[in-house]
Each structure stands twice: as structure tokens, then as C-alpha cells.
Amino acid sequence: TGVTQSPTHLIKTRGQQVTLSCSPISGHRSVSWYQQTPGQGLQFLFEYFSETQRNKGNFPGRFSGRQFSNSRSEMNVSTLELGDSALYLCVSSSMPGQPYEQYFGPGTRLTVT
Amino acid sequence: AQRVTQPEKLLSVFKGAPVELKCNYSYSGSPELFWYVQYSRQRLQLLLRHISRESIKGFTADLNKGETSFHLKKPFAQEEDSAIYYCALRDPYSGAGSYQLTFGKGTKLSVIP
Numbered sequence: 001t002g003v004t005q006s007p008t009h010l011i012k013t014r015g016q017q018v019t020l021s022c023s024p025i026s027g028h029r030s031v032s033w034y035q036q037t038p039g040q041g042l043q044f045l046f047e048y049f050s051e052t053q054r055n056k057g058n059f060p061g062r063f064s065g066r067q068f069s070n071s072r073s074e075m076n077v078s079t080l081e082l083g084d085s086a087l088y089l090c091v092s093s094s095m096p097g098q099p100y101e102q103y104f105g106p107g108t109r110l111t112v113t
Numbered sequence: 114a115q116r117v118t119q120p121e122k123l124l125s126v127f128k129g130a131p132v133e134l135k136c137n138y139s140y141s142g143s144p145e146l147f148w149y150v151q152y153s154r155q156r157l158q159l160l161l162r163h164i165s166r167e168s169i170k171g172f173t174a175d176l177n178k179g180e181t182s183f184h185l186k187k188p189f190a191q192e193e194d195s196a197i198y199y200c201a202l203r204d205p206y207s208g209a210g211s212y213q214l215t216f217g218k219g220t221k222l223s224v225i226p
Contacts, residue, residue, distance in 0.1 A: 042216035055213045093212045104157040
């Protein structure tokens with residue numbers, strides 16, 4: 001099975017917080033998150049490998065994430081703003097030294113009203 | 114900071130005509146370049162990597178460090194090539210095994226029958 005993300009869609013109001021979930025491909029231990037908007041395109045949020053954050057994009061501290069021992073990852077956005085409305089994509093990648101594999105999830109569409 | 118520019122938001126070509134999707138980047142070292150594709154109602158997927166020097170679905174891309182370009186080419190467009198194409202750059206200094214990518218804003222290719 002491919003990369004799965006939940007929920008598919010959700011609607012929140014300003015000031016609320018949200019948690020998004022991603023399950024990577026079996027055997028993949030690297031998970032990245034991207035925000036996609038019509039104006040800014042795809043922007044890197046953060047990357048996790050073996051439960052450790054490797055890199056973080058240029059987003060405010062309201063955006064956070066974590067990875068669990070089974071490689072599943074969550075990202076959290078607190079104090080939601082209208083500008084956080086976007087498609088949030090999870091990417092599952094193979095380990096260094098293995099044949100290069102990278103798979104995108106279907107995304108979670110977040111609407112902030 | 115690195116940047117990826119895809120100057121054409123939309124590109125229309127006739128079936129059988131050559132296709133060239135432009136990608137320029139700004140980076141002070143030797144980056145790794147990728148092309149991704151998103152077909153209608155499908156997930157974003159990797160099309161090709163410059164270091165693989167492979168041809169996928171008839172598409173090729175050559176890294177031109179002098180012109181800082183990584184244009185995607187196909188000699189004869191097919192209707193099934195209609196999709197959104199994203200050029201992306203990986204900073205090799207973002208960490209060993211890191212998959213942090215900087216994306217262009219995409220070019221929507223329409224192949225006219």
C-alpha cells in the first residue's frame with residue numbers, strides 16, 4: 001500500500017489547532033512534510049528520520065511535528081490562521097544506501113475559516 | 114538561499130510536437146535536480162533525477178551548470194503527457210540522506226490532440 005494521510009479534509013476556525021497524520025511506505029524511515037498553496041507552491045516544512053527531526057523549513061513555531069518508532073509521523077499546527085489553509089503533503093523516502101524511492105501521500109486539505 | 118524558477122505556468126503543444134519545460138535554478142554549489150509530475154487526480158510522483166541520467170516515458174533532462182538550467186524535454190508529445198510538472202532541487206549539504214527539496218511552482222502542460 002502507498003503513503004496514507006489522515007484526515008483527507010478538515011475545516012477549522014482561526015485560533016484552533018490541528019493534527020495531521022502520515023503513515024509512510026513499509027520500510028521507509030524518512031518522512032517529510034510540505035505545504036502546498038496556489039500562491040507559494042510547495043514549501044518544505046520538516047523532515048524526520050528515525051524519530052529525529054533532520055531539517056526544518058522557514059515556518060513559524062506554530063508548526064511542529066514528530067515521528068514515532070513505527071515511522072508514522074504527525075504534524076501539528078497551533079493557533080491556526082487563515083493563511084494556513086493549504087494542502088499538506090507527506091513524503092515517504094527510502095533510507096540512504098538503498099535504491100532511491102520517494103512517494104507522496106494524497107495530502108490533507110486544511111481549510112481555516 | 115536556493116531557488117527554482119519555472120518561467121511558464123502553462124504550456125500547450127500539439128500531439129507529436131517536441132516539448133521543452135524550462136527550469137532554472139540558483140544555487141552556489143552542485144545541487145541535485147529532479148522533475149516531478151502530477152497527472153490529473155493522481156499524486157505527485159518522481160519522474161526523473163539528473164544523477165540517474167535516465168529517460169522516463171521518453172522524457173530526458175540535462176543539467177547545464179553554466180546556464181543553471183535543468184530543462185525537461187521530449188521529442189514527440191503524447192496526450193497522456195498532459196500534467197503538471199515540477200522541477201525541484203536538493204541541497205546536498207542539507208544532510209546526508211536528507212530529502213529536503215526546493216520546488217518550482219510548476220508548469221501545466223496540455224497536449225492538444
